[in-house]
Amino acid sequence: MRGFQAIADVSEFDAAVAELDAEEKAVIARVVADVGLLLGGEPFAMEDETLDDDEDPLFRHLRGLETALSDPDDPAVLRVLPNAAPDDREVAEEFRRFTEPELRTLKVDRLRTIWRALSDDGPTWIVPADEALNTAAALTDIRLVLASRLGLETDDDAANLHAEIDRAHDAQTGAYAASAAENPERVWLGMLYEALTWLQESLMSYVMRDDV
């Protein structure tokens, strides 16, 4: 995986491009589609596509994610569509009533756009300049959902997750005896979260290259 950079041939069009292999693209496209479903969107699929990946061990963890996300009371939804007035129920409810459908549509449409970009063939993820901020916003929504699933409530939780992944990685390479506490699904989701964080950070460097 290589993070986003401005496309080399600027004469063509202004865009950021990241390099991802087919598996990385498939994993990210799948989690994009799952978050779209969570937010109430129609399933993302090409017209002639059949979702036949039941035997793929890679997707077993994601299927768990999808199931957990289908619950309308899922706290992940509250991270993406938070309470606008925690101390004033009337204001909060009115805000949700008037803004939530529009916000869900905005977020689902944005996710669908990047899902399509990830479904293109080839080892790249191309983001046109005028889609870059929308893509970063969609990555934020995905990371909010994963963070909810991972129980990241504070800055310390995020730092601890990183340490946890490092320990799991050391265990794999034999430098550390794995403790029973390290849950492979959690480590896997944590690595996905960190990869998306890294991709978003590289995309922001592109977006902010001329900010003054």
Place this chain on the structure above:
Amino acid sequence: MSTQPLIASDVDVATRTGDVWITLVWNDPVNLMSYVTHVFQSYFGWSRDKAERRMQEVHEKGRTVVSSGAREHMEVDVQAMHGFGLWATLQKSGE
């Protein structure tokens, strides 16, 4: 600054107590410092320097006030922040 006298309706709005609302943006462990800075710049039209200072305030103090005014305007700002995935709330000023 304009020296033109305020028209009556402006005075009404400005002096009615409890009419001023604020939009707050809260810290969360997910949003990137670079992203929050850029959202502040692009939505509020702030310089990079100002946007970075306000982002730092969110990060260090847990929250910052990003706008104030009529409730309907604050609702627009909160909706925009939620659109970007930032955790924003609105409340009456002074509460």
